[in-house]
Amino acid sequence: MTSSFKDKLGEGGYGTVFRGSLQDGCAVAVKLLKVSKGNGEEFLNEAISICRTSHINIVGLLGFFLEAAKRALVYEYMANGSLEKYIYTENSDLVIGWDKLQQIALGLARGLEYLHQGCSTRIIHFDIKPQNILLGQDFCPKIADFGLAKLCHLKAGSILSVAEARGTIGFIAPEVFSIGFGVGSTNSDVYSYGMMLLEMVGGMINKGKGNTESSSDVYFPNRIYDSIAEQVQSCEVICDLKKAMRKMALVGLWCIQTNPENRPSMSKVIDMLEKRINELEMPPKPFLSCTSIPSYLSSHTSYGYRSSYCSASPALLP
Template sequence: MDNRIGSTCHKCTCNLALKVFTLCFEIIGSLSAAAGVFFTCLVWIIYRRKQKLNLFILQKHAQSKSNTEEILRRYQSLTPKRYSYSDLKKATRCFKEKLGEGGYGKVFKGTLPDGRMVAVKLLKGSKGNGEEFLNEVTSIGRTSHVNIASLLGFCLQGSKRALVYEYMANGSLEKYIYSESLKSALGWEQLRKIAIGIARGLEYLHQGCSTRIIHFDIKPHNILLDEDFCPKIADFGLAKLCNLKDSALSMADARGTIGFIAPEVFYRGFGVVSTKSDVYSYGMMILQMVRGRTNAKENTDNSSEAYFTNWIYDCLVKDLQSHEVTCDLEETAKKMAVVGLWCIQMAPINRPSMSTVTEMLEKNIDELEIPPKPFLSCPSPQSHFSS
């Protein structure tokens, strides 16, 4: 009797264990199936999201490309010849000879099928919808002046963007200002002529075009010199177009190169953004030309722009007012310094126009009025020059 009871209990225990095991197995199977379904759904959702994202990117790219092509069609009569990327590879022998490099990309020497030598600026990547690229193509396409670099063509093929300029045998003005080995090639009279040429080029952009162009990046690096050292303004990537009747320009962002940007471009408290913003950059460039060709750095304890500006101003005032030689500057250098100091007045209204700058550079030093000392402050209401 006891054996039957024990046997029955043992069977019940085994059956219970089997049922528990079966239940656990079913639960695990159900969870695995649920996890599999969940994982499959997750993969499907990610796949669909990725498809939608790719489609959105393609649509945006197509829209951007369509907008770019539309802009180029709109300015077709003003834009130069369009080249394919393979054309430029042939012209530059697969981009063999590099002329220079900057934040924008690299510049290579090339030869067009008709024998003309060119400089091909291969842009690095593409920003947004290519505003800077289109700026350069459309704005410089409106120009025709001896002191403006000629844009002969461009390439817009997928992500490949390039600009084809006339070749400048003597490179940029920058190397003649800062390089010890090349400074002797340019005397003060040659530098004055270069300064006048740049002023005439800017005067043309500000007054001579059907649409006024403000360059916003005048600096030695963007002034190219041909075989006769004739200066040509280049790099219109930051340029802005405005109507001739507009004296001021509305801008949402500061643009230019540190050290050459007019104060009103980054802080409206100094005044409105206008052609006078280019005048300021020009003035800083002229002062850099004076600084690079003198021993001004050795005569100053601090090499900052502000300190140099103060030094050159004090030096000129003492020299011109007392007729005593207080600094080792030739008359042409003093004249350029006076013009530069006028151009960097904090208040835009106190800066001369580029046509006035040209006149000043052609006068004798004793015919020039000494400018007020430039200093970083809110502009005064007094006006020395018309806008």
């Protein structure tokens, strides 16, 4: 199917993805999983989770391979790769506009709403980030990589017991790595989605500027918050470009509220993204600080900030 794994598309923590084709010529992406510990929980999670889904914003699983320790998943092929390369790239050929980014954000919100509310078994992804968002030929976004997903029955509610931190540093909800902030739930995906929105905003703003800040005391969400607050106080008239940017930033800030109960559901997120900018309320300011984070988190470097749990704040948005 892959012509002896000739065409490598990418590699992540859980495996390597190769381009392949079925006998009818249909292009596919084959994810060859690394040898996993224990009984292959990641493989079972991914196969079971995706098999339970059918949504335009969820990547389609076409089949799987299981032979002893060798495991592979066969997905529909996504021609434009991951969202990551479009928000961090310096290549002008890969630049997409704010209108397209808003459509991507809205599609992803609909996909997450489906996972949280539309499936017979609720699915919490636990690893929403740009690298796990794939774009089709027409830039239709699809959520992928369900290796860390958790399933729970709708009757049992959306709260899960999480034995260990799961996700990617910088996008993990605080309650996932510390029970002091609450418990893992669908709200944890909302937090990760919000951080991803802010990452999209930061990546687009910083194109051509490089990483303008790398200090561990810089908390990018606070910089966005301060800039928006300043615009509101000065009643600044903003152009359509800034409106699109500001809407995504405001929704992202609502999603990353420290208390899980203060975050909107994905249904509410969709509603906010479809509203006009002047209909959105200003969220409370995030209050997590560097002094409260575990030392192992301080090594993360993302676009314009080092960890999602550090505070500080000169304005960045224009």
